[in-house]
Amino acid sequence: MFRTFLRVAFRSFRKNAFSTAINILGLTLGFGAFVVLSLFFFNELSYDRWHKKADRIFRFTTVDEALGVTSNEVAITNPRMPLSAMEEIPEVEIASRVMYAGEQRMEVGDKGYYSQYGLYVEKEFFDIFDLPLQNGDIATEAFDQPHKLIMTETFASQIFGRSADPLGQIVMINDQSWEVVGLMNDVKSNSHLGFDVLMSLFPAQSDSSLAQYIDSWNGLGMIGYAVLSDASKELQVEGKMAEIALANDVNDFWVPQLQALTDIHLGSSGILFDFYHIEPGDAVYTYAMGGVALFILLIAAFNFVNLTTAQSSGRAKEVGIRKVVGSTRSLLISQHLVESVLLSLMSLFLAGFGIGVLNETMGLGLDLDMTALVSTYQWLLPAYFVLAIVIGLLAGIYPAMVLSGIKAVSILRGRFQSSAKGVWLRKTLVVLQFVASIGMICITLLVSRQIDFIKNKQLGFDKDQIINISINGRGLTERVEAYRQTLEQNPDIVGVSYSSNMPGRTFGRSGVNVEGGNEDEPWIVSVMSMDDQYLDLMGIELVAGRNYGETFGTDEDESIIINEAMQEALGWEDAVGKKLVFGGETRRTVVGVIKDFHFANMRHKIEPLMVFYNPNPGANFNVKIRPEQMKATVDYLDQSWQAAFPNYPFDYQFFDQEFDQLFASDEFFSALVSTFTWLSIILSALGLFGLSFFMVEQRRKEIGVRKVLGSTIRQIIELLMKEFVLLIVLANLIAWPVAYVFLKHWIGDFEYRIDLFAPKHLLIYLAAGAGAVLITVLAVSYKSISAALANPIQSLRDE
Secondary structure, X not given: OHHHHHHHHHHHHHHOHHHHHHHHHHHHHHHHHHHHHHHHHHHHHOOOOXXXXXXXXXXXXXXXXXXXXXXXXXXXXOOOHHHHHHHHOOOEEEEEEEEEEEEEEEEEOOEEEEEEEEEEEOOOHHHHOOOOEOOHHHHHHHHHOOOEEEEEHHHHHHHHOOOOOOOOOEEEEOOEEEEEEEEEOOOOOOOOOOOOEEEEOOOOOOOHHHHHHHOOOOOOOEEEEEEEOOHHHHHHHHHHHHHHHHHOOOOOOEEEXXXXXXXXXXXXXOOEOOOOOOOOOOHHHHHHHHHHHHHHHHHHHHHHHHHHHHHHHHHHXXXXXXXXXXXXXXXXXXXXXXXXXXXXXHHHHHHHHHHHHHHHHOOOOOOOOHHHHHHHOOOHHHHHHHHHHHHHHHHHHHHHHHHHHXXXXXXXXXXXXXXXXXXXXXXXXXXXXXXXXXXXXXXXXXXHHHHHHHHHOOOOOOOOOEEEEEOOOHHHHOOHHHHHHHHOOOOOEEEEEEEOOOOOOOOEEEEEEEOOOOOOOOEEEEEEEEOOOHHHHHOOOEEEEOOOXXXXXXXXXXXXXXXXXHHHHOOOOOOOOOEEEEOOOEEEEEEEEEOOOOOOOXXXXXXXXXXXXXXXXXXXXXXXXXXXXXXXXXXXXHHHHHHHOOOOOOOEEEHHHHHHHHHHHHHHHHHHHHHHHHXXXXXXXXXXXXXXXXXXXXOHHHHHHHHHXXXXXXXXXXXXXXXXXXXXXXXHHHHHHHHHHHHHHHHOOOOXXXXXXXXXXXXXXXXXXXXXXHHHHHHHHHHHXXXXXXXXXXXXXXX
8 A cells, every 4th residue: 555655646746746846945955954953053062961970070160259350250260179079078979170281392202292282180080071091091090190191092193103102102291201101082072171182180299389289279270070979969069169168268259160061062151261272152052053943944844834735726636536436535644644754755865965065065164073963862863754754744734634524526526625724824834934034134134243343343452464473382482582583673574572362362360459458359350461562563552651661670570551441440540650469568550551452252341451561471472564575474484483493383373363263153153044044035935936836826717807807917916916925024023023032132142232223223124024025026926927917718718
């Protein structure tokens, strides 16, 4: 019987080739977009869930409630806190501390290599996370000793080659010998842990400063993780951590917290001092993409249901004949459902082949680790198959039930017509389609406006033609001054400077008191250091006082420059000459006030900032060059570097490219929404195009009668268009408030944002609505015009 159903289905597909092609094309595009976006969605949700204890692992964080701080949550804690929590809180089974090492220069023989993402970890780290170690316990037990390290296989092959055995090899780091005690496979991509080297956080006898630091309660700076006996005990553990902190004289404005491991990737966009290089996701964007995926699939499914329902009346006589020759209602229903499900499965099959093409041709750039993803969600691939069957059943069930229930004699006498319920179903689905499409158009355009706004907003500094050269490493800082003097001789180099940091990166914080103020309530303020050339090189404006300079003699020890935000927070009208107190004794005089500049992204308000004077080489060596000779000057920098530091690679980047990465996730979201908005428009237009064919065909005799009675071509076209246009107008009235609610929630994360009620932005809603009406007219016009121009004799000759 099933084989018969298949044969009849394929005959029907050939007979109705046009409608079948539209159904398959629309549903294939819908499935393809849905699968790509849903894979992205579940990939974002899958981060770190592959660890066996994932539901009980938490990261130590701190809520900083000190004066001067507006971005309150930080992903660091007191150095001693994780160890004390494990020792004193019964609900904490295991805890481990982690220090971010960042870029590390390693020497093997006379060759130097860079580890880009090093971490110092304790032995317990391996009991918390399930890492793909190749020699297991042997490697982890060694982390109870100083100067031991584990490399990823990829990084080890860069240093020792693929065929060599790195175990037992010695590498030099800062003139100290470190032994390679383990290898591991690269960590899965869906993890917030990004590293190529793990180094033992176990102080040697010569590392007294490290031993003192990790055992102290001073300041915030340690990364930590804990495994709880029960995840529901999180609040109890936080309360006990607060008691431990107060018992050890930790400032009461630092409130210890925990963050679930599974929340880190999508829940850290507002958390500072998240040192890992893995870019955190954004929960709003991720769930929005999930919504877009659902919208796209619904639009495609609505088209499928619409067209299947609309063409059902054309098969009425076929159903009548089948009933006359003995076919039962259950067989007729089964036949319709088999055809509908078969079309749906064929579309899913075609979409599966097109996922990679869709990802590439639409420029989505989605990087998905399918092995890691499927291992986390084993049900995902079967779910797509079930979904296709469900859509097929939903599309076929209504026409199957209606047609199979009509008496054969009524059908064969030509008395069967589409029911009013069927018409209302199609109208409802058309409205819902365009609610999704119009809403996505509004969201796309206004998201783009917001991103343009933050990118073009006055930053308070110049970011173009600046090159940052990393000078981390003892061998570099000792000799970089000679390199600087060489560069200053080149007329194409506008300026050079040293600084501890650059805008867009995480700035450190320091406590400070106002002279004569309450010493028990210090201000916690962002800090950086610079030389006297930095302000000019960056184009940062000095609004009061003076810049630093060697001629003043005491600036390095006795002076400080602050920004406008700090002057305003302290309530000073004129900060120059005021004194700030550091550590209870050290006093510095404010000698200058700089104009506020954005040293964090636009989601954060500009915070108070103190800039110290340091004429010596810092972590950043900044070079500003003339744009006319860009390539030649970069080549000159490289050649001069090789001459000065032959054993060190020329590690540099353009500052504007790095800073623009702050907007990468916002631009990616905008590009995705824009791409799939166009796809939703195409699907909606495709559905209207196909639906208009069937609706005009059903009214063919009516059109003929109207022409005979004197209706003009224009009147007939308006008649056919009117119904569709009214539906799109209704869709606009529903879509506008829906889009506004989403945009209001999304834009609320930005400290600096556009006004959604500005006239130029309100016009976007009207433009989206007008665009939808235009698309409707274009999609319906072909069949409407051809029907209006047709000779009425052709439609009335069988009456």
